[in-house]
Amino acid sequence: METKLQWIQDELINLKEAGLYNRIRTLSSPQGAWLQVDGKRTLNFCSNNYLGLANHPRLVQAVQEAVMRYGVGPAAVRTIAGTMQLHLELEERMAAFKNVESAITFQSGFNANLATIPALVGKEDAIFSDELNHASIIDGSRLSGAKIIRYNHCDPADLERALSEQRKNFSRALVITDGVFSMDGDVAPLDEIYAIAQPYDAILMVDDAHGEGVLGRGGRGIVDHFGLHGKVDVEIGTLSKAFGVVGGVVAGNPLVVEWLRQRGRPFLFSSAMTVPDTAACLAALDILEESTALVDKLWANTRYFKTEMKNLGFDTGLSTTPITPVMLGEAPLAQQFSRELFENGVFAMALGFPTVPRGKARIRVMISASHETADLDQGLQAFSKVGKQLGVIL
Numbered sequence: 001m002e003t004k005l006q007w008i009q010d011e012l013i014n015l016k017e018a019g020l021y022n023r024i025r026t027l028s029s030p031q032g033a034w035l036q037v038d039g040k041r042t043l044n045f046c047s048n049n050y051l052g053l054a055n056h057p058r059l060v061q062a063v064q065e066a067v068m069r070y071g072v073g074p075a076a077v078r079t080i081a082g083t084m085q086l087h088l089e090l091e092e093r094m095a096a097f098k099n100v101e102s103a104i105t106f107q108s109g110f111n112a113n114l115a116t117i118p119a120l121v122g123k124e125d126a127i128f129s130d131e132l133n134h135a136s137i138i139d140g141s142r143l144s145g146a147k148i149i150r151y152n153h154c155d156p157a158d159l160e161r162a163l164s165e166q167r168k169n170f171s172r173a174l175v176i177t178d179g180v181f182s183m184d185g186d187v188a189p190l191d192e193i194y195a196i197a198q199p200y201d202a203i204l205m206v207d208d209a210h211g212e213g214v215l216g217r218g219g220r221g222i223v224d225h226f227g228l229h230g231k232v233d234v235e236i237g238t239l240s241k242a243f244g245v246v247g248g249v250v251a252g253n254p255l256v257v258e259w260l261r262q263r264g265r266p267f268l269f270s271s272a273m274t275v276p277d278t279a280a281c282l283a284a285l286d287i288l289e290e291s292t293a294l295v296d297k298l299w300a301n302t303r304y305f306k307t308e309m310k311n312l313g314f315d316t317g318l319s320t321t322p323i324t325p326v327m328l329g330e331a332p333l334a335q336q337f338s339r340e341l342f343e344n345g346v347f348a349m350a351l352g353f354p355t356v357p358r359g360k361a362r363i364r365v366m367i368s369a370s371h372e373t374a375d376l377d378q379g380l381q382a383f384s385k386v387g388k389q390l391g392v393i394l
């Protein structure tokens with residue numbers, strides 16, 4: 001007789017057969033250009049540690065000092081007894097860094113979206129959402145109860161069509177896009193999206209998780225990149241990628257930030273960022289404000305690696321950022337490619353459905369300022385070898 005959980009067993013077998021089962025590798029070293037993965041030293045092409053801050057000595061030092069002074073946990077939600085001076089300091093410093101009026105932090109970027117979208121729109125309202133937006137935007141949108149209207153990926157003309165057809169049927173409208181799309185590495189045309197959303201009186205929100213610390217002057221993000229200060233109502237950021245820590249941030253209009261203090265459910269009902277997280281993020285801001293060296297190195301590495309991959313004959317898709325997809329097609333090929341790379345000392349993730357559309361499986365290489373040119377060369381050599389072996393390149 002089948003048990004009531006037999007379906008899970010069946011689904012897991014299906015995933016394995018389709019090449020879509022997540023085999024999770026375990027690290028026994030800090031983050032950096034090289035990792036100890038499942039007992040093996042490998043070149044790291046997987047992490048979102050864009051600036052190498054996840055194990056930066058200054059962040060580590062700041063955490064040690066803060067922990068000695070404040071302990072580790074906030075021990076309450078922000079609205080009861082969980083708001084520490086450090087949280088306010090981080091929020092003020094983030095707002096200043098990003099040149100916006102106000103900022104509020106959350107436990108993660110995911111939570112920042114879950115907090116913000118339902119606080120801004122509800123049943124009478126509509127969300128105009130890029131079809132490739134991140135899962136946390138989709139989940140936040142569903143939670144809001146608003147009507148979700150998808151427009152074609154990075155297609156301002158299609159957004160205009162959707163707004164002109166449907167805006168009138170709803171009370172409030174929210175236009176949301178990822179800043180940098182995490183699977184393709186392309187950047188949303190936020191200037192055009194702003195120009196289109198504006199006359200429709202739509203609130204404009206961008207999720208800049210992969211742009212924070214990467215795009216704009218000294219890593220100030222996508223709004224800075226396009227010079228749209230004061231025009232984008234809500235900017236979501238994460239502190240878990242380029243910042244190398246964990247946490248989320250909402251920056252922008254002070255009314256939105258104040259509203260989130262009153263109505264953001266993950267703010268009201270889930271405890272705050274921990275002391276180490278907060279102190280480490282403050283140290284990351286110090287580093288970013290002192291010098292653009294890390295951001296500059298990230299981009300130099302990105303240009304070098306992409307050019308060489310194209311020279312080898314790989315298709316790196318639409319990316320214009322350090323996210324470098326290597327397009328392979330079917331998920332089993334991508335998984336095999338990733339396994340062979342690992343055998344050759346390179347840790348690079350295969351991504352398949354549902355993370356990316358069916359038939360668009362790929363290896364995703366994440367470039368970091370922590371890579372040296374010799375590291376990138378070693379990675380390129382492995383890609384060349386495995387690519388030829390599997391008939392992906394000539």
Ligand SMILES: *Cc1c(COP(=O)(O)O)cnc(C)c1O
Pocket residue numbers: 108109110111134136178179182207208209210238239240246247248
């Ligand atoms: C990674 C990511 C998130 C989640 O950020 P966390 O801080 O890790 O929760 C949200 N949105 C986008 C677009 C992302 O790429």
